[in-house]
Amino acid sequence: MTTVAVAGGTGGVGKTLVETLEQQSKFRVIVLSRSESKENSATGTSGLYVQIDYNDVPGLTRQLEHHNIHTIISAIGLTSEETCNSQLNLIEAAEKSKVTERFIPSEYSFIQTADLLPIDSSIQFWLDAANKLKNSSLQYTRVIPGFFMDYWGMPHVKTNLQPYRFGIDISSRTAAIPGDGNDVICMTYTYDMAQYMIKALDLDEWPEFSIVVGDQITYNQILAIVETILGEKFQVTYDSVDQIAAGNVTNPPMPSDLGYSQEEITDATALVSRLTVNGVFELPKEDRLNSLFPDVHALTMSKLLEDSWGGTKIHLK
Ligand SMILES: NC(=O)c1ccc[n+]([C@@H]2O[C@H](COP(=O)([O-])OP(=O)(O)OC[C@H]3O[C@@H](n4cnc5c(N)ncnc54)[C@H](OP(=O)(O)O)[C@@H]3O)[C@@H](O)[C@H]2O)c1
Missing domain, CATH: 3.90.25.10 (UDP-galactose 4-epimerase, domain 1)
Incomplete structure (x- = not known):
């Protein structure tokens, strides 16, 4: 059974991903969080809850290997340098982990490119993650639901x-x-994006951008x-x-x-x-995940x- 971890699985998008993943019996689902598990689970779901320190890359790598995490879906709220660095450290730990092969960075918006930086400087957070993944041996895809x-x-x-x-x-x-x-x-409705993403977990190859449009x-x-x-x-x-x-x-x-x-x-x-x-x-109208999963x-x-x-x-x- 493939183990999928959702970093920030306690947040708005993350909870939705965890709830939807848990409906599939073929995945073992783990929530990665900075906090200790709250009583009855912070997500309200039954997934295993693992407390992590994003500033400790060797410790993160050990946790990924200990829990046999094959795929990481990041749903960290990227709102600051600090959150951006947390995700970059998680990518670094995933690259070092012997068991982790795939990574979906927290994005879930429009196609963020460098030419849009004058309009929105925070796009740099997303670009930094994408560049780090591009230069790693991890398979990755940037999920774009609009x-x-x-x-x-x-x-x-x-x-x-x-x-x-x-x-x-x-x-x-x-x-x-x-x-x-x-x-x-x-x-796109969040729960529909989650459905498409779970289907995409079964694809052998991932495109750079996984576009879904409701x-x-x-x-x-x-x-x-x-x-x-x-x-x-x-x-x-x-x-x-x-x-x-x-x-x-x-x-x-x-x-x-x-x-x-x-x-x-x-x-x-x-x-x-x-x-x-x-x-x-x-x-873009071409190559949307919608056509792969009618x-x-x-x-x-x-x-x-x-x-x-x-x-x-x-x-x-
Ligand atoms: N397209 C759209 O309309 C749209 C709308 C909303 C969001 N989004 C995107 O979806 C993604 C997730 O957003 P969200 O609103 O679901 O996020 P969120 O609820 O604000 O945060 C998600 C999780 O991030 C973790 N987090 C917060 N600070 C952190 C830090 N310094 N280091 C590591 N983790 C930290 C927290 O988990 P723990 O406390 O458990 O660690 C939190 O539960 C973002 O990329 C956002 O831009 C897109």
Whole structure:
């Protein structure tokens, strides 16, 4: 039985991967975490929980060998130099481990390339990991699902992601849309990405980029679908490309007690708006994993919106 470890398996994407992997009896699933196992498991799942120190590469290598970990899926939240270094150390330990052969770095977004660094400097975290893997003997693939659809189904959709609003806040019938609303955005539901990734574990060869797409849609189309579902018109503003370039963006209403300052929210809106109007979420149509695994029926945006909001007219203002 192949042992698959999920680093950061306690987080939003990681928990989803662990839950989905555990439904397959052919994998032994291990969660790698910096913390001690909480009572009844931090993930709420039955996977073996191993505490690790990302700063101790020899110790990490010993743990990988001791638990016979063949494949590592990283779902570390890459938000800082520190988290980036944790993942780089894990790659180094995996390269040194005699039993570890495959590594999926934490990415799960658009195709991050050096030419996009002026738009988003944090892309360097992803590039550093990809370069380290390229120069290793590990097999790797960078999983690219576009935007996670889950955000537009919150709070009704099943998801482990932290609540956040991008572009359209359906609860308050308000939209703050980047650009003219016609940029194409590829979107995938987290649990569907997990299904595709588990199927990809069986492939003998991995492509550099494993692209999966549940749907491709624009903000204007999402707005039209949800206005039809709810039978209500939204209050809509559009931020022009010039406004976005100047950082003068409109935040959609956010969930309460998010834990971020207004400045952090504006920075995040400005960043995602810049990325959106630069078209990064329109992913290549060729060589998507979807065509390899037609038995996975990924959720479309209209189905997610209908399932999440179809019965909510009466309950919301
Ligand atoms: N495309 C999209 O729409 C989208 C949306 C959300 C996320 N993502 C991507 O998905 C990936 C995972 O994001 P997430 O939101 O699931 O992350 P998250 O919940 O913020 O964090 C995941 C885990 O990272 C671990 N972690 C935190 N700091 C660490 C450190 N210094 N060193 C090592 N591990 C650390 C923690 O696990 P322990 O405390 O157990 O060690 C945490 O549970 C990221 O690459 C993110 O960019 C994409």
